[in-house]
Amino acid sequence: MGVNRIRDTIAEAFEEVADALETGSFGKKTRVGLTILGSEHGPQELVRGAELAQSQNPDLQAVVIGAGVKTYLETAEASDEKEAHAKMDQMLRDGFLDAAVTMHYSFPIGVSTVGRVITPAKGKKMLLATTTGTSATERVSAMLKNTVYGIAVAKACGNHHPSVGILNIDGARQVERALRKLQERGYPISLIESTRADGGVVMRGNDLLMGVPDVMVQDSLTGNVLMKVFSASSSGGSYESLGDGYGPGVGENYDRIICIISRASGAPVIAGAIRFAADCAKGKLVQKAKDEFAAARKAGWDDFVKSLSCSAVPAAKGTGAEVVVPPKKPVSDSIPGVEVMELEEAVSLLWKENIYAESGMGCTGPIVMVAPEDKEKAFELLKKNEYL
Numbered sequence: 001m002g003v004n005r006i007r008d009t010i011a012e013a014f015e016e017v018a019d020a021l022e023t024g025s026f027g028k029k030t031r032v033g034l035t036i037l038g039s040e041h042g043p044q045e046l047v048r049g050a051e052l053a054q055s056q057n058p059d060l061q062a063v064v065i066g067a068g069v070k071t072y073l074e075t076a077e078a079s080d081e082k083e084a085h086a087k088m089d090q091m092l093r094d095g096f097l098d099a100a101v102t103m104h105y106s107f108p109i110g111v112s113t114v115g116r117v118i119t120p121a122k123g124k125k126m127l128l129a130t131t132t133g134t135s136a137t138e139r140v141s142a143m144l145k146n147t148v149y150g151i152a153v154a155k156a157c158g159n160h161h162p163s164v165g166i167l168n169i170d171g172a173r174q175v176e177r178a179l180r181k182l183q184e185r186g187y188p189i190s191l192i193e194s195t196r197a198d199g200g201v202v203m204r205g206n207d208l209l210m211g212v213p214d215v216m217v218q219d220s221l222t223g224n225v226l227m228k229v230f231s232a233s234s235s236g237g238s239y240e241s242l243g244d245g246y247g248p249g250v251g252e253n254y255d256r257i258i259c260i261i262s263r264a265s266g267a268p269v270i271a272g273a274i275r276f277a278a279d280c281a282k283g284k285l286v287q288k289a290k291d292e293f294a295a296a297r298k299a300g301w302d303d304f305v306k307s308l309s310c311s312a313v314p315a316a317k318g319t320g321a322e323v324v325v326p327p328k329k330p331v332s333d334s335i336p337g338v339e340v341m342e343l344e345e346a347v348s349l350l351w352k353e354n355i356y357a358e359s360g361m362g363c364t365g366p367i368v369m370v371a372p373e374d375k376e377k378a379f380e381l382l383k384k385n386e387y388l
Contacts, residue, residue: 029061030278033076033091033100034270035084036066040263041239047071049270056271060278063097082332092256099257099277101245101270106334106360106367107133109343111251112146112220113260114153116244116276117230119211126211127154127162131223131246132260134361137344140171141308143217144178149250150215151189152292156283157276163192165203165213169222172202178304187299220361228262231269240265244272248280252293257281323348326356331369335379337388340366346387350378 034050036043047069050062054073064075065084076091078084085105091097107113112133119126129150136142147164154162164179166172176191179201183189191201192213203216208226218226224246231240246260259277261270293301338346343359343366350357350370355378358369370378382388 027059029059030098030281031061031063031096032274032277032281033063033065033088033097033102034274035078035081035088035100035102036064036069037078037084038081038103038263039265041266043067043069045267046270047073049265049267050274052267053271053274057275057278060274062274063091065091065100088258089256092258098281099248099259101259101261101273101277103261103263103265104362105249105258105260106362106369107249107254107258108251109134109137109359109361110145111135111249111254112142112149112361113247113249114146114150114215115223115227115247116272117227118242119209119230121210124211125244126213127215127247128223128226129153129215129217130220130250131227132361133220133249134340134366135220135251136305137340138308139219140174140178141305143171143175143219144305144308146220147175147179147189147215147217148292148296149289150217152250152289153248153280153285154214155292156285156288157279158283159214161190162214163190163212164201164215164217165192165194165207166201167208167216167218167222168202168204169218171219175217176201178308182296182299182301182304185299187296187301228264231262232264235266238264240269243269244276245269247273247276248285250285250289252289254289255286257285323352325351326354329356329371331356331358331371333372333375334360334362334367334369335375335382335388336362336365336367338366338368338382339387342387343368346382346385349381349385349387350374353377353381355381 036046039046054062062073064073065088066078078087088100112130112135115128115131127150129146135145151162166175193199194203194207195212196204227246231243235241248257248259257280259273261273346368347357347359355374360367360369
C-alpha cells in the first residue's frame with residue numbers, strides 16, 4: 001500500500017469517526033448511487049429525494065450520478081443517461097457502491113423487480129412481485145420465479161417468514177398448484193388466506209388494498225400498473241408520492257442490486273427507494289436469492305419449470321431449425337417494439353444473420369439488445385420479418 005493510499009485510509013477513518021459522533025450511527029455506511037438524469041420532474045427533484053434519504057438515514061451515504069445540480073451530496077459527473085448508467089455499473093462492479101437507484105434500466109430476461117408499496121386500508125407496506133422486467137417468457141413459470149424473487153427480497157429486508165398471496169389473474173390457479181406441490185416436497189413457503197368469506201390463497205382486490213400478504217405475486221405488467229396506482233393515485237397520476245419504488249432487479253444469478261424508479265417518481269419515493277436499496281444491500285439480497293433457489297431446487301423446482309416452458313431457443317419464423325449463436329459482443333443499444341412472446345424468436349433471427357443480440361426488458365416493454373454498429377441492419381431485418 002502506497003503512502004498516499006495510507007493517508008487516504010487514515011482520512012477516511014477519521015471522517016467515519018466524526019460522522020459517527022455527529023449522527024450517533026457507528027459502522028460503515030451503505031453507499032447507494034442515484035442517477036438523476038431523465039426524470040419528468042427534473043434532476044433537482046431526484047437530488048431532493050437523495051438529500052431527504054441521507055438526512056433521515058445516518059447509516060447510508062447517497063451518491064448522485066449526473067450533472068447540473070447543486071448539492072452537498074457526493075457527486076459523480078455524467079453528461080447523459082447512457083454515461084450515467086455506464087458509470088453506475090462500473091461503480092457497482094468496483095465495489096464503490098453497494099446498491100443503486102435509477103430510471104429506464106434494461107434488465108436481461110430472467111431478471112425482474114420487486115416493488116414495495118403502502119397499502120391504503122391499513123398503511124401496511126407490501127411487496128409486489130414483480131413490477132418491471134420479465135422473469136420468463138412463459139406466464140406461469142414467470143410467476144413462479146416472481147414468488148421466489150419476492151420471498152428473497154422480504155428476507156433481505158428482515159422478514160424471515162413472509163406470507164405469500166397470488167393475485168387473481170390468469171395463471172393464478174396453476175401457480176397455486178405448483179407452489180403447493182413445492183411446499184409438500186419441503187419448500188418452506190407460507191401461503192396466506194384471503195380475507196374474503198370463501199378464503200383461498202388467490203387474492204382479490206380487497207386483499208390488495210388491505211395488504212393481506214407480505215408478498216403479492218403477479219406478472220410484471222400487472223405489477224407495473226399496480227405500482228403506478230398505489231404510488232400516484234393521490235396526485236392524479238403525474239407525481240408518484242407514496243411507496244418505495246419499483247424495487248430491486250432480482251434473478252437467480254444476478255450479481256448486483258439496482259432498484260428502479262419511474263420518470264414520474266417524486267422526492268418521497270426517491271428517498272424510499274434509496275432506503276429500500278440500502279436494506280437489500282445490508283440484507284445480502286444477491287445471496288438470499290441464491291439460497292432461495294437452492295431450497296426450491298431441493299423440492300423439485302427444475303421439474304416444475306421444465307414442464308411449463310421449453311428450454312431450447314426457438315427458431316425464427318421460416319428458419320425451421322435452431323441457430324448458432326454468433327461471437328458475443330457488448331450490446332449497448334436497444335430496439336423496442338417486439339411482442340414479448342416473439343422476443344426469443346427475434347433474437348434467433350438476428351443470430352441466423354450473424355448479428356449478436358440479447359433479449360431484455362426496458363421500462364416500456366421488451367427490447368432486443370444489439371451493438372451500436374449492428375442496430376440499423378438489425379432494425380431492418382426485424383421489420384422485414386414482421387417482428388416490428
